[in-house]
Amino acid sequence: MSKVVLITGGSSGIGKSIGILLAEKGYTVYGTSRNPDKFKDFTAFKLIALDVRDTATIQKAVTTIIEAEGRLDVLINNAGVGITGPIEETPEEEIHKAFQTNLYGPIAVMKAVLPQMRKQKSxxxxxxxxxxxxxxxxxxxxxxxxxxxxxxxxEAMRMEVKMFGIEIANVAPGDFATNIAAGRYHTPVYENSPYKEVYGTMLKEMDSHVDAGSDPTIMAEAVLKIIQTKKPKIHYKVGAFMQKFSIVLKRALPDKVYEKMLMNHYKL
Structure with a gap:
């Protein structure tokens, strides 16, 4: 029986790449978009409406899949939003939106799928x-x-649901060539800002890093391996060597030494 997969944020970027690969491998894939009507020519896999900031749309999407397929085997919480800027100058509203999309939303989607997975014992x-x-x-x-x-x-939920036969893992990408920069909120570079020069330069560098990022199919292949692993690890990192190595350095170096290294890297 084909396993049923739900991918949030599946209309572009990493989510789309994951969906295409899984569909090619025989999975039944449902991707999501806040406005699937914008993608009428999308044929790679099924695309349904879901906004991770709206619990009603989350529940409707999960119910739609279960009613159609009778099961839900895999959730890939991919939907996310970028945000940049000096914290002092970042609007409170945009901070809340980022947490709603990147944290509260994924939690809400997990809460919606867990009853079905618990019923399946997997x-x-x-x-x-x-x-x-x-x-x-x-x-x-x-x-x-x-x-x-x-x-x-x-880390916490993984321990809570393990007794039900459910596995949860993180996969942390580095820079990938996607459209995240186009959809990212960035605090304007204000003319009278004390951060103007440094932030303005760094904003250009961040965009260039995304443009020169890795092929998102690499992430898709990593996700495929994770969901095919019976007992996956807690943390996976996917990206350039130095991006992954930066995590190792953070663990190994004294805090101030690591901070100095980052400041030198970003020319602060």
């Missing part, structure tokens, strides 16, 4: 976090906080 959940979630990065502090929090939530 299930895999993969939360897409970020290497940025392992460290507080300058001008990306809010993003780092949302993804780091999801890493910890995963």
């Amino acid at each position: 299930g895999h959940i993969v939360n897409v976090t970020s290497i940025a979630g392992y460290m507080g990065l300058p001008y990306r502090g809010i993003y780092s906080a949302t993804k780091g929090a999801l890493e910890l939530v995963t």
Whole structure:
């Protein structure tokens, strides 16, 4: 029997790449978008409406899949939003939106699928976090906080649901060539800002890193391996060597030494 997969944020980028690969491998894939009507020519896999910030749409999407397929085997919590800016100048509303999309939303989707997985006595959940979630990065502090929090939530929930035959894992990507920069909120570079020069330069560098990022199919292959693993690890990292190695350095180096290394890297 084909396993049924729900991928949040499946219309583009990493989510789309994951969906295409899983569909090719014989999985029954449901991707989601806040506005699937915008993708009328989308044929790679089924695309249904879901906004992770709206619990009613979450429940409706999960119910639709279960009624159609009779089961739900895999959840890939991929939907997310980028946010940059000096924390002092980032609007409170945008901070709340980032947490709603990157943390509260994935929690709500997990809560929606767990009853069915518990009934089946099986299930895999993969939360897409970020290497940025392992460290507080300058001008990306809010993003780092949302993804780091999801890493910890995963650690806790994983222990809570293991007795039901459900496995949860994190996969943290580095920079990948996706459209995340286009959809990201970035605090404007204000003319009278004390951060103007440094933040303005760094914003351009962040966009260039995404444009020069790895092929998202690499992430898709990593996710496929995770859901095919009976007892997956808690944390997976996917990205360039130095991006992954930065996590190792953070564990090994004294805090101030690591901070100095980051500041030198970002020319602060």
